[in-house]
Amino acid sequence: MIIYCTPLSFRQRKVLFRDRNCDLDSPKGLLYKQPGITLGRCDVVAVTPWSAPIVWEETFDPVLVDAIYKPKNLTIATTVFAIGKYIRFLRDFLETAEKHFMVDFKVHYHIFTDQLQDVPAVDLAAGRKIFVHQVPKLKRWQDISASRMQMIQTIIEEQLYREADYIYCQDVDAKFHFRWGAETLDRLVGQIHPWFYDLGRDQFTYERRPESTAYIPPGEGDFYYIGAMFGGRVEEVYKLVKSCHENLEADKANGIEAAWQEESHLNWYLLYNKPSKILSPEYLWDDLRGKANVMKVVRLSHILKNYAEVRENT
Amino acid sequence: MVRKIRIILAFGLYATNLRCSISNIQPTSHGKTWWTQREDLSRKRSWNVESPERLLYKQPSATRGGSDVMAVTPWLAPIIWEETFNPELVDAIYKPMNLTIATTVFAVGKYIRFLGEFLETAEKHFMVDFKVHYHIFTDQPQEVPAVNLAAGRKIFVHQVPKLDRWQDISASRMQMIQTIIEEQVHREADYIYCQDVDAKFHFRWGAETLDRLVGQIHPWYYDLSRDQFTYERRPESTAYIPSGVGDFYYIGAMFGGTVEDVYRLVKKCHENIEADKAKGIEAAWQEESHLNWYLLHNKPSKVLSPEYMWDDQRGKTEVMRVIRLSQILKNYGEVRENV
Numbered sequence: 001m002i003i004y005c006t007p008l009s010f011r012q013r014k015v016l017f018r019d020r021n022c023d024l025d026s027p028k029g030l031l032y033k034q035p036g037i038t039l040g041r042c043d044v045v046a047v048t049p050w051s052a053p054i055v056w057e058e059t060f061d062p063v064l065v066d067a068i069y070k071p072k073n074l075t076i077a078t079t080v081f082a083i084g085k086y087i088r089f090l091r092d093f094l095e096t097a098e099k100h101f102m103v104d105f106k107v108h109y110h111i112f113t114d115q116l117q118d119v120p121a122v123d124l125a126a127g128r129k130i131f132v133h134q135v136p137k138l139k140r141w142q143d144i145s146a147s148r149m150q151m152i153q154t155i156i157e158e159q160l161y162r163e164a165d166y167i168y169c170q171d172v173d174a175k176f177h178f179r180w181g182a183e184t185l186d187r188l189v190g191q192i193h194p195w196f197y198d199l200g201r202d203q204f205t206y207e208r209r210p211e212s213t214a215y216i217p218p219g220e221g222d223f224y225y226i227g228a229m230f231g232g233r234v235e236e237v238y239k240l241v242k243s244c245h246e247n248l249e250a251d252k253a254n255g256i257e258a259a260w261q262e263e264s265h266l267n268w269y270l271l272y273n274k275p276s277k278i279l280s281p282e283y284l285w286d287d288l289r290g291k292a293n294v295m296k297v298v299r300l301s302h303i304l305k306n307y308a309e310v311r312e313n314t
Numbered sequence: 315m316v317r318k319i320r321i322i323l324a325f326g327l328y329a330t331n332l333r334c335s336i337s338n339i340q341p342t343s344h345g346k347t348w349w350t351q352r353e354d355l356s357r358k359r360s361w362n363v364e365s366p367e368r369l370l371y372k373q374p375s376a377t378r379g380g381s382d383v384m385a386v387t388p389w390l391a392p393i394i395w396e397e398t399f400n401p402e403l404v405d406a407i408y409k410p411m412n413l414t415i416a417t418t419v420f421a422v423g424k425y426i427r428f429l430g431e432f433l434e435t436a437e438k439h440f441m442v443d444f445k446v447h448y449h450i451f452t453d454q455p456q457e458v459p460a461v462n463l464a465a466g467r468k469i470f471v472h473q474v475p476k477l478d479r480w481q482d483i484s485a486s487r488m489q490m491i492q493t494i495i496e497e498q499v500h501r502e503a504d505y506i507y508c509q510d511v512d513a514k515f516h517f518r519w520g521a522e523t524l525d526r527l528v529g530q531i532h533p534w535y536y537d538l539s540r541d542q543f544t545y546e547r548r549p550e551s552t553a554y555i556p557s558g559v560g561d562f563y564y565i566g567a568m569f570g571g572t573v574e575d576v577y578r579l580v581k582k583c584h585e586n587i588e589a590d591k592a593k594g595i596e597a598a599w600q601e602e603s604h605l606n607w608y609l610l611h612n613k614p615s616k617v618l619s620p621e622y623m624w625d626d627q628r629g630k631t632e633v634m635r636v637i638r639l640s641q642i643l644k645n646y647g648e649v650r651e652n653v
Contacts (some may be wrong), residue, residue, distance in 0.1 A: 024389055024613035026529075035561050047385040048369070049400035050407060051392040051522060051616070061388035068389060125600045185392060201373045219370055272365050274407070275388070281349065 006010035015063045016028055021224050024068050031065050032087040032250075043294060048222065048278060056280045057296040060183045066104070069182035075106040076185075077151055077164035077234070080172040082113045083091065083144050084137050085310040089173040089303070091120040098125060099147035100299065108164060110155055112148075133157075141311040145227070146261040166282050168231035169241075173310075174284070178299040188232040188240070190270045194302075195279040197223035207264040210304040212256045213247035216271060225270050226265030227303070232276070317470055339651035364407065371403050383484070387561065388619055393531075395619045396635045399522045405443070407484060408521035414445040415524075416503035416573070418491055421452045422483050423476050424649040428512040428642070430459040437464060439515035439638065447503060449454040452485075470498070480650040484566070485600040490583040495577045507570035508580075510641065512649075513623070517638040525616035527571040527579070530611045531630055533620040534639075535563035546603040551595050553603040555610060564609050566602030567621045567641065579608055 006231055046059045053059070078101070083089040094109065101107065104129040112121060114137040124130065135151060140142045152169055161169060196204055201221035206215035231237060244265040251258060258264035281292075285301040333475040341618040368501035370618035385398045392398070398580065413591055417440070433448065445466040452457060465629065474490065477483050499506055505524055535543055540560035546553035570576060583604040590597060620633075 022614065024391075026613050027649065031558060032388070037385065042382065045385070047392045047398050049403050051394065051399050051404070051525075053386045053390040053392060059386050059388075060390050064388050065390070107575075112380070186390075221373065231611075259608050274365055 013024050025071070026064065026068055030067050032061050035061075044280070045300065048274075050274050052186075052274065052276050052278055052307065054278045054280055056282070057282060062179060062181060062183065062204045065181065065183045066141075069185060070104060071170065072165075073106075074165045075107045075108060075184075076102050077110055077147075077160050077162060077167040078108045079148075079155065079167065081117075081135075081148055081151075082111055082119075082143070082172045082286050083135065084114065084312055085116050087113055087118045087304075088174055090118075091122065092175050092303070093172050094120065094122040094130075096176035098122065098128070100178060101180045102182065103179075106183065108160075110160075112151055119289055125307070137312070139312060142257065142261050144312065145263075146248055149241045149248060149262050149265070153238065153241045153245055156234060156241070160234055161238070164234055167234050167237045168229065169237065170226035173305060174228070174300050174302050176300050178282075178297045180283060183233070184277070184279055184283065186226075186232060186275075188270075188273070188275045189230065189235040189277045189279060190223070190225040190266075190275035191229035191279045191284050192281050193226035194284060194286045197281050198201045199224070204267075205259055205264075205269055207258040207260075209256065211254060212264070214258040214268040215249050216268060221267075221271060222274075223278065225263075225267050225275075226284055227260065227266050230266060230270075240266070240273070258298045319523035322630070350567075352431060354464065356431065364410070365403065369403065369406050371400050372609060390612050391525075391579075391615050391617055393619055394522050394618045394622065396621060397630075399517060400439050401520060403523065404512070404520065404522045410444075411442060412501045413503075413505060413524075414447060415441050416447045416449055416499045416506040418449045418451065418487075418494065418506065418508045420474075420483070420487055420490075421454075421458075421511045422474065423453065425511055426454050426457045428460065431514050431642075432511050433459065433461040433469075433566055435515035437467070437511040438462055438567065439521045442518075442520065444521065447499075449499070451490055476651070478651060481596065481600050483651065484602075485587055486598075488580045488587060488604070489507075492577065492580045492584055495573060498545055500573055500577070503573055505570065506573050506576045507568065508576070510567035512644060513567070513639050513641045515639050517621075517636045519622060519638045523570070523616070523618060523622065525571060525614075527609075527612070527614045527628075528569065528616045529562070529564040529574040529605075529616060530616035530618045530623045531620050532565035532625060532626045534564045536620050536633075538563070543606075544598055544603075545606055546597040546599075550593060551597050551603070552589050553607040555607055560610060562617065564602075564606050564614075565603070565623055566599065566605050567638075568618070569605060569609075578607070582608055 041058055044054070044056045045053055046056060048054060080090070080093060088112065097109070109128070109130045110133060111130060111136045112133045113119060116132055116134055119130070119132050119283050133155065138147065148169070149247065150199060156167070168184070202218050203223040204221050206216040206221060209215060230240065244262055247268070248262065282295055282299050284299050285295065285298045287301045287304050326479060333464050384393050385393055385395065387393060419429070419432060428461070429450065445539050448467070449472060450469060451472045451474045452458060453474055455471050458469070458471050472494065477486065482621070495506065505541045510511070539555050543560050543563040545555035547557070548554060569579065583601055586607070587601060587602050621636055624634065624637045626640045626643045
């Protein structure tokens, strides 16, 4: 079902979020392999220094995870921006999401586009909906990218706080290939950038100018998080996008645009407000990178494309 | 260090003739019980994990430094081992939260002899620089040792009767912890850790253990298969766990978490113990069996490796890089009420 929404208005409103039960109830009689504490993958690190799990294949049991989360009757919102030529990626994104993304959960796709008429008709499983929001096409791809923080803030204020428990904010130019499921649910979730997971922190492309609100000095930094995926509980993501939006505006008033726009601000936020769960590069790979030994599966990947051809300005 | 001994004789608790039953809780002026207020409070609590700017520490990696131990459970709760966390970072995150951590220990009968060392070593290693409230349950308040406490830390002493059987003393703890939460701890503490007194701290036992609901892997069972776990195996018991099922064998000597989550655990275990008693059943390992049932079906959000509760009888094993707390060698025949 596609629901067309009126154009966004940017009103501030006090928001109250849905109550939810955070227990990890596990049904009686569920059978699964016994966890061991001295056996497991040694080629990857499964936890951060602040004890947030890093999700890799074989660090979790999908049957157990689904048994815990499905009974909670959750609604998961996901936002994608399909503006200008990026609309061409939307069909593949939606069709593969129907196969792999939060299967058997209630999912609300929130599509932001300037071309309502080009939103493809895709068969959705029961309990899943599409909402389309009309937005203007800005002249610079950097502005389109950065404006997402404000738009996500607004859609949470206007609608999501009532309707969804979790929200995942994603890029449209990607396809799902494998399970991308409830193991990703948590309070505040960051995604490791596929090109930076094996580099030293001083090679991360953080914003390095002290004048910017996104400034991270050398010697600091946990991971380089990609702007193409962040998520968590609606109230937590709301705080993130609101903070990033405010910081983007503060920088704009100072005549600064951070090195990688909202991604720089996201990295600043997640360095000082640690995520409670982190997704390995399995959860957002880049087809340009080919294969890596550490990747047992690729669940979602940015597809090959000609940036000069699809971006508004290059 | 200021010599500060705060011993408060709170009130009498009777394990079998409970004077402070749940039905006597008075509603607040807003018509809500403390429990509803607590849920409101926990909803308003910020679960942010804020990390201060300019804090320097070694860069984490997602691929380098994978170890010989599992650092997460299959439901993605972290398992805490040495070198899986950064203590400076963890302290920098949690200290500014101004938390109060309650801990309960039962020093009944001859077990009072262990209390002095428990408290003295806790002052060196347990939640150092945090506000800690030690709640000591004993039949001999006059024997509670005077121990130097760091600033912000207090001792509360609660008088309880000495029961005839050690199994009853052990099992009654669930009810007593439930009551102390209802009467006092819900107002005063954010987290509660329920521990055994016959143990000594040797190394940091800190804020890396804080989480919503925390279970402790039993030092004798971490390397055994689930069908060797000494779960209660009789279907008639409320603690029944059939074969083929089970994550870890959790020790009854340590469990903890937020006050509201531990409250639900102890309340449920107490109810189940009473239900079993009414049917003439005592579970294989008393409240430990019930704890295991509870944590199997209500998964902990964090699990502590055997570093956090070892047994001196076991000696050294390869997987243990540090021992933070261990149950001391003792002669059970000598200290237990009945053997």
